[in-house]
Structures are given as structure tokens and as C-alpha cells.
Amino acid sequence: MTTASEPLLSVRGLRVVLGGRHILHGVDLDVAPAGVTALLGRNGAGKTTTVRGVLGLVPRTGSVRFAGTETVRLATHDLVRRGIGYAPEDRGVFAGLTVAENLRLAERPGAGTPDYPLVHELFPELKARARQSAGTLSGGQQQMVAIARTLLNGNRLIIADEPTKGLAPRVVTEVALVLERAARAVPVLLVEQNLALVRRLADSCVVLADGRTAHRGPAADLLADTGATRRLLGVGSNSPAHEEADA
Numbered sequence: 001m002t003t004a005s006e007p008l009l010s011v012r013g014l015r016v017v018l019g020g021r022h023i024l025h026g027v028d029l030d031v032a033p034a035g036v037t038a039l040l041g042r043n044g045a046g047k048t049t050t051v052r053g054v055l056g057l058v059p060r061t062g063s064v065r066f067a068g069t070e071t072v073r074l075a076t077h078d079l080v081r082r083g084i085g086y087a088p089e090d091r092g093v094f095a096g097l098t099v100a101e102n103l104r105l106a107e108r109p110g111a112g113t114p115d116y117p118l119v120h121e122l123f124p125e126l127k128a129r130a131r132q133s134a135g136t137l138s139g140g141q142q143q144m145v146a147i148a149r150t151l152l153n154g155n156r157l158i159i160a161d162e163p164t165k166g167l168a169p170r171v172v173t174e175v176a177l178v179l180e181r182a183a184r185a186v187p188v189l190l191v192e193q194n195l196a197l198v199r200r201l202a203d204s205c206v207v208l209a210d211g212r213t214a215h216r217g218p219a220a221d222l223l224a225d226t227g228a229t230r231r232l233l234g235v236g237s238n239s240p241a242h243e244e245a246d247a
């Protein structure tokens with residue numbers, strides 16, 4: 001069990017080798033038991049591989065403690081059963097199915113009654129659009145479906161991998177609202193490049209560079225330090241290109 005001050009997820013010295021190449025050389029990160037923790041880094045820094053390492057989708061070494069238990073040797077299905085929900089970068093929404101069918105497919109046997117009351121409370125729009133084909137939803141609404149699926153099964157942590165990638169600024173604002181609502185219910189590890197979104201949502205952040213943790217701390221401190229964001233992320237924290245979510 002975790003105590004209130006203990007991280008929900010604590011990763012230390014995470015290493016991953018893929019195709020004979022060392023991709024992660026020692027990633028350290030903590031996710032608090034509430035709010036949003038942002039995972040940042042330039043393209044190719046190792047963010048997605050870190051998420052895949054945490055979920056056991058790639059062979060990894062080091063320590064991955066989740067809810068007080070060492071999980072680095074556990075299989076992915078065991079981690080999922082323990083309450084880690086994942087919203088992948090491409091959202092993984094089935095375009096030919098309705099919203100209700102997409103949600104039904106995410107119900108997990110053995111996870112108790114699917115928490116539709118929570119999903120409908122946070123996202124009433126999904127109830128209203130239950131019979132609509134998911135392929136006809138906007139990018140923001142599809143992201144809502146992807147996040148809602150992670151909330152159905154009583155998960156204790158949601159990992160959202162670049163939920164705003166490729167979305168228009170207006171849709172980024174919609175996704176920010178979706179994540180804000182989800183984070184009221186469950187802590188979120190948010191992989192994100194959009195610093196305006198990080199500014200708006202994240203309490204703390206972890207920055208990766210070349211497969212290592214280069215910075216950890218309160219998100220506000222990093223974003224207030226233009227020199228650090230330039231050095232670590234290659235952008236100024238007030239760069240207009242990264243302010244879309246404030247619109």
C-alpha cells in the first residue's frame with residue numbers, strides 16, 4: 001500500500017535495450033498519487049519507450065514500483081490488472097464502432113462493475129453520443145473516448161501518451177478539458193510536448209534527454225526557467241508555438 005506522501009509510481013534506473021541498441025540508460029521518475037505528472041523530452045528522448053517499459057511491453061531492468069509493489073518482473077496483463085490504464089498516442093479508437101461499443105470493449109473481466117457513472121459524470125457528452133459512430137467524432141471527442149476507457153475499470157493511474165499530437169489548437173483546448181476532468185478522478189502520467197498544456201495541467205514534471213532523466217521537479221519551476229526549457233526541450237517556455245492550449 002502507499003501512504004499519502006509516497007509516489008503512486010516510482011521508477012528508478014529503468015533501462016531498455018531494443019534491437020541491440022541501448023534506448024534507456026537509467027530513467028528515474030515519480031508519479032504523485034494525485035494530479036498530473038508530465039513526462040517531457042525532445043523527439044527521440046525516450047518518452048514512449050519509458051511508458052512501454054513501465055507497462056512491461058518491452059524487456060526492461062531497474063525498478064518500477066507501483067502502489068508499493070515492485071512490478072518490474074510482472075507481465076503487462078498483471079500490471080493492467082493492478083490498475084494502470086493506458087491511452088495510446090493514436091487513441092486506439094475503433095472508428096467503425098459506436099461510442100458505446102468502444103466503451104463496452106474496454107470493460108475488463110474481474111475488475112468489478114464497469115464505472116459508467118464516473119465516465120458519464122465526467123463526460124456527459126459520451127452518454128449523449130453513445131450511438132454515434134466513433135469515426136465521426138472530432139479528435140477531441142475521440143480522445144475523450146480513449147480516456148473514458150481507462151476510467152471504466154477502477155484504474156489507479158492513467159498514462160496518456162501525447163494526447164494532443166497532431167491536433168489543431170482548438171482541439172488541444174478540448175483535450176486539455178478532458179484531461180483536467182479525468183485527473184480529478186485518477187492521477188495521470190501525461191507524455192506531452194505542448195508546454196502550454198503542461199503549464200495548464202501538470203503539477204510536476206520529468207524531462208528525459210538521450211534516454212536518461214535530465215530534470216525532475218515542479219512543472220511551474222521548469223516553465224518559469226526559459227534557459228532550462230531551451231536547454232532541455234529546445235524551446236522557450238513562452239514560445240508561441242507551445243501556447244495553443246491557453247487559447
Ligand SMILES: Nc1ncnc2c1ncn2[C@@H]1O[C@H](COP(=O)(O)OP(=O)(O)OP(=O)(O)O)[C@@H](O)[C@H]1O
Pocket residue numbers: 018019021023041042043044045046047048049050
Ligand atoms: N523497437 C525499436 N528498435 C530500435 N530503436 C527504437 C525502437 N523503438 C524506439 N527506438 C528508438 O529509441 C529512441 C527513443 O524513442 P521513443 O519513441 O521512446 O522517443 P520519444 O521521446 O517518445 O520520441 P517522440 O517524441 O518522437 O515520440 C529513438 O531514437 C527511437 O528511434
